[in-house]
Amino acid sequence: MDKLIIRGGKPLHGTIRVSGSKNAALPILMACILPKGRIELTNVPRLADIRTTLKLLNILGCQTWFQDGTVTVQCDELNSHAPYELVKTMRASVLCLGPLLALLGEARVALPGGCAIGSRPVDLHLKGLEKMGAKFELAEGYINGTTNGLKGARIALDMPTVGGTEHLMMAAALADGETILENAAREPEVVDLANFLNACGARVTGHGTSVVRIQGVSRLKGCSYTVMPDRIEAGTYLAAAPITGGELRLENCPAAALDAVIMKMREMGVSIEPDGDSVIVKRDGELRCVDVSTTYYPGFPTDMQAQIMALMCLGKGAGMVEENIFENRFMHVMELARMGADIKLKGRTALVRGVDRLVGAPVMASDLRASASLVLAGLAAQGTTEVQRIYHLDRGYERIEEKLRAVGADIERAKE
Numbered sequence: 001m002d003k004l005i006i007r008g009g010k011p012l013h014g015t016i017r018v019s020g021s022k023n024a025a026l027p028i029l030m031a032c033i034l035p036k037g038r039i040e041l042t043n044v045p046r047l048a049d050i051r052t053t054l055k056l057l058n059i060l061g062c063q064t065w066f067q068d069g070t071v072t073v074q075c076d077e078l079n080s081h082a083p084y085e086l087v088k089t090m091r092a093s094v095l096c097l098g099p100l101l102a103l104l105g106e107a108r109v110a111l112p113g114g115c116a117i118g119s120r121p122v123d124l125h126l127k128g129l130e131k132m133g134a135k136f137e138l139a140e141g142y143i144n145g146t147t148n149g150l151k152g153a154r155i156a157l158d159m160p161t162v163g164g165t166e167h168l169m170m171a172a173a174l175a176d177g178e179t180i181l182e183n184a185a186r187e188p189e190v191v192d193l194a195n196f197l198n199a200c201g202a203r204v205t206g207h208g209t210s211v212v213r214i215q216g217v218s219r220l221k222g223c224s225y226t227v228m229p230d231r232i233e234a235g236t237y238l239a240a241a242p243i244t245g246g247e248l249r250l251e252n253c254p255a256a257a258l259d260a261v262i263m264k265m266r267e268m269g270v271s272i273e274p275d276g277d278s279v280i281v282k283r284d285g286e287l288r289c290v291d292v293s294t295t296y297y298p299g300f301p302t303d304m305q306a307q308i309m310a311l312m313c314l315g316k317g318a319g320m321v322e323e324n325i326f327e328n329r330f331m332h333v334m335e336l337a338r339m340g341a342d343i344k345l346k347g348r349t350a351l352v353r354g355v356d357r358l359v360g361a362p363v364m365a366s367d368l369r370a371s372a373s374l375v376l377a378g379l380a381a382q383g384t385t386e387v388q389r390i391y392h393l394d395r396g397y398e399r400i401e402e403k404l405r406a407v408g409a410d411i412e413r414a415k416e
């Protein structure tokens, strides 16, 4: 297992290019099952989750090639079994269920894993597919699904689930008739998937609003498509400049998709100025603690909660961080405390009181964004921080230590 060793206290200066979005690329790759014909995706990040997805596509019968950020996929003969070994590491792999049902009328997909941040059921995915005419049995950790043909339906989601909205959009793309998704997720990655499906010949409208309409078509064709930049990777580097007292230019930064994060950071005393497709970020006076409450897009994203908390650890005053999406997404709190942070946890809320300094310590990464918050804290801390179990980080951050080293961080990867 790898760990990161960070000797902190060095202000970061320079340019970081934001990679393609993991959370857009994963569902788009799963949707590559649907079209007949070759698909070329550019701006795909080199991440553990992408490699896992490509392996899963191979097992499902697709041919894949991945070079220099471009993935080519061709799926001719499909088979319907997604095994536990691959699905367990990555929740997004459950998204192959709907496309397989649409194309083959049957699918056997292991119940998914993913980050340990809550129970993360897929009941809304299954309920929606059932409304479209699928039947499911759960046995031995597998979802066994069958259908005599998916049919368009009106589906009102109990909550605007991102994966659920994506899953049902994919299945509906080849269903018979119109599907209307109400209370749909509005996240930019949902919009990116809809744009990809439309580039393949699907008829999706309303994406980016809470009512998405999908008029089923009989077949989809191949296409070329560029994946959107990663708003959460960008947000993490937005925090890296002020936490170290440096100044960064982030190229290819999806600023519009980061509105809520940028507004909060400005409230904290961070200057973020757009410059074409880049932003320039630095501290603007003293850092201040603020209140943050995670919610659905366009609100403050849960995937940035741990990183903004790391930044608040060094702010003046106190602020409340409320986590409203996942019930167990505060695993970074204990680790940040080991570095000298003052955080009190009560249920879904963390009270952060800013301290003058953090001190390096050995810490354990528990999930993807918790790991990112520990790296940020380590960059700012005095002394050496060792972040253990960084395989979580490798799921979502492309070449993180290279990118940070290039802007002046003292960070290296070593074996645990």
Ligand SMILES: CC(=O)N[C@H]1[C@@H](OP(=O)(O)OP(=O)(O)OC[C@H]2O[C@@H](n3ccc(=O)[nH]c3=O)[C@H](O)[C@@H]2O)O[C@H](CO)[C@@H](O)[C@@H]1O
Pocket: 022, 023, 024, 026, 091, 092, 118, 119, 120, 121, 122, 123, 124, 125, 126, 159, 160, 161, 162, 163, 164, 185, 189, 301, 302, 303, 325, 326, 327
């Ligand atoms: C690969 C990917 O894109 N992951 C993102 C996606 O995850 P994911 O798609 O899993 O997140 P959802 O929006 O589905 O989950 C939101 C909430 O709904 C609950 N829920 C969801 C589905 C369901 O069938 N039943 C149910 O109860 C979940 O447990 C959670 O509490 O959106 C999350 C919320 O923005 C992000 O944190 C993840 O980074």
Ligand SMILES: C=C(OP(=O)(O)O)C(=O)O
Pocket: 023, 090, 091, 092, 114, 115, 117, 303, 368, 369, 396
């Ligand atoms: C929680 C995340 O990913 P996943 O849904 O793949 O576990 C994330 O990207 O922060």
